[in-house]
Amino acid sequence: xxxxxxxxxxxxxxxxxxxxxxxxxxxxxxxxxxxxxxxxxxxxxxxxxxxxxxxxxxxxxxxxxxxxxxxxxxxxxxxxxxxxxxxxxxxxxxxxxxxxxxxxxxxxxxxxxxxxxxxxxxxxxxxxxxxxxxxxxxxxxxxxxxxxxxxxxxxxxxxxxxxxxxxxxxxxxxxxxxxxxxxxxxxxxxxxxxxxxxxxxxxxxxxxxxxxxxxxxxxxxxxxxxxxxxxxxxxxxxxxxxxxxxxxxxxxxxxxxxxxxxxxxxxxxxxxxxxxxxxxxxxxxxxxxxxxxxxxxxxxxxxxxxxxxxxxxxxxxxxxxxxxxxxxxxxxxxxxxxxxxxxxxxxxxxxxxxxxxxxxxxxxxxxxxxxxxxxxxxxxxxxxxxx
Ligand SMILES: [Fe+2]
Numbered sequence: 205x206x207x208x209x210x211x212x213x214x215x216x217x218x219x220x221x222x223x224x225x226x227x228x229x230x231x232x233x234x235x236x237x238x239x240x241x242x243x244x245x246x247x248x249x250x251x252x253x254x255x256x257x258x259x260x261x262x263x264x265x266x267x268x269x270x271x272x273x274x275x276x277x278x279x280x281x282x283x284x285x286x287x288x289x290x291x292x293x294x295x296x297x298x299x300x301x302x303x304x305x306x307x308x309x310x311x312x313x314x315x316x317x318x319x320x321x322x323x324x325x326x327x328x329x330x331x332x333x334x335x336x337x338x339x340x341x342x343x344x345x346x347x348x349x350x351x352x353x354x355x356x357x358x359x360x361x362x363x364x365x366x367x368x369x370x371x372x373x374x375x376x377x378x379x380x381x382x383x384x385x386x387x388x389x390x391x392x393x394x395x396x397x398x399x400x401x402x403x404x405x406x407x408x409x410x411x412x413x414x415x416x417x418x419x420x421x422x423x424x425x426x427x428x429x430x431x432x433x434x435x436x437x438x439x440x441x442x443x444x445x446x447x448x449x450x451x452x453x454x455x456x457x458x459x460x461x462x463x464x465x466x467x468x469x470x471x472x473x474x475x476x477x478x479x480x481x482x483x484x485x486x487x488x489x490x491x492x493x494x495x496x497x498x499x500x501x502x503x504x505x506x507x508x509x510x511x512x513x514x515x516x517x518x519x520x521x522x523x524x525x526x527x528x529x530x531x532x533x534x535x536x537x538x539x540x541x542x543x544x545x546x547x548x549x550x551x552x553x554x555x556x557x558x559x560x561x562x563x564x565x566x567x568x569x570x571x572x573x574x575x576x577x578x579x580x581x582x583x584x585x586x587x588x589x590x591x
Contacts, residue, residue: 213416216373217459219353223382223452225444228302228343231263234379235298238339242269244296246287246311249273251303254389256345260302270294275303278360278367278477279310284324288317298339301377302386304398305349305484308342309357312375315340324359330371330568342377345386347437347450348398348485350405350458352380360478367474369568376462382455384448392438396541397485399434402426402454403534404488408467409460411499411506412572422460427513429453431537438541467573468564469495472583475563482550489543490550494586495573496531500524502575507531547591557587 220237222230235243243264247257252273261268272287287310291299299318301311313324315337320327327333342352351357356371390398406426409419430453436446472495473487496507507527511518514533518526535545544550552560561583564570570577577583 207416211416213463215416215418215463217353217376217462219376220379221353221382221455222379225385226383227381228259228383228386229263231260231300231341231343231381232265232267234341234381235264235267235300238298238341238378240298240339241267242294242296243267243298243300243341244269244291244294245271246275246299246301246307246314247271247273248275248303248307251307251345256386257302260300260343264300269296275307275310277306277483278481279306279313280360280362281324282362284310284313284317284359288314291318298341300341300343302343302345304344304346305351305358308344308349308351308377309359311340311342312351312357312377313359313370314338315375316370324370327370328368331373333372333374336374340377341379341381343381343383343386344451344454346390346394346398347387347447347454348401350402350454350461352377352382353455353458354462356462358474365478366563367478380455382451384444384451387447387451388442388444390441392441393542395441396434396438396543397483397489399430399437399450399454399485400489400538400541400543401485402450402457403430403434404469404473404492405457405461405466406430406453407492407496407510408469409457409464410510411503411574412464412467413574414464414572416464419460419464422456424509424513426453426457426460427510428515431514434537435540465572466569467495468498468570468577471564471567471570471573472560472586474567474569475560476547476552479559479563480552480556482552486543486550489538490545490547490590491586493531493534494590496527496534498582498586499573499575500527506574547587552591554591557584557591560587
């Protein structure tokens, strides 16, 4: 495919990726590989209840220095401060996060406070760090965020009900352990919505202004893997082959968007999460096809390519028709997965749409969208269609 700008890029992903069933048992070895001997575990109550934290603690053995298990969805500054304090008191020399995106992102934020000090609000934005942060082994238990390999963390400013972005190459975890046995207990709806977050990363990585061949390759392969495996994971959570493929898709979609960033779907999803606590995967799942239709006249060739990666037969179709088919394929997919397709089914009040549109205009992701968003009225129009 052609790139309609002079192509120049840097691709960086220093995370060591370990994949395989029961690889969580090697976490102690990996802590040692980082030159560390005392690991502090960061997790949340759901992961503890599922018995997954115990597997990590057991595998760490004598290297376990303590556990903070009170991370919540959309972690705020107070949680990050509490966790950092607990790590300092323990004397640990590295972090092991086990959980979904909020847990891994919290650990990234804690790694900053441990090494660089100050308040986490001092580091919001891009490339605010100039040195490696505290060593971090990330172990995902969902297959959606890709946070185990990305250079960003989303945290929430609870006072302003706004999501904030920490973006720096120095917060990419040192090691990612991908163990599909940790994901089999995830309930069908959470599997579906977090899986659609991964789909959104893959699609947005390919359509942003920054996309380049390496990220396109990663994103397109992730799209194909998700189309094939996410329905199988939802249908039978114990299908380890499908769970494994979905987990890999989530990670490589993370590797894709870590470089090329995300676009308008994420800008809107962040605002829906900040204002009305719509879970991130659900928000993206509802919004993404509408964003494809909005962007279509700007980059139909890209969506045609995505449609082909989805397995859609585009023979004889124009790029516009094939691109539209990509959006329709997403609606078919979410219908099959049983995910709500309307914002009205996601707890969003109709009179709140304007505030969502306004907040999305100031979200960092909007600047990477392939079609320039001139006015919040464009976003309001998308939101009304999605309502
Ligand atoms: Fe996301």
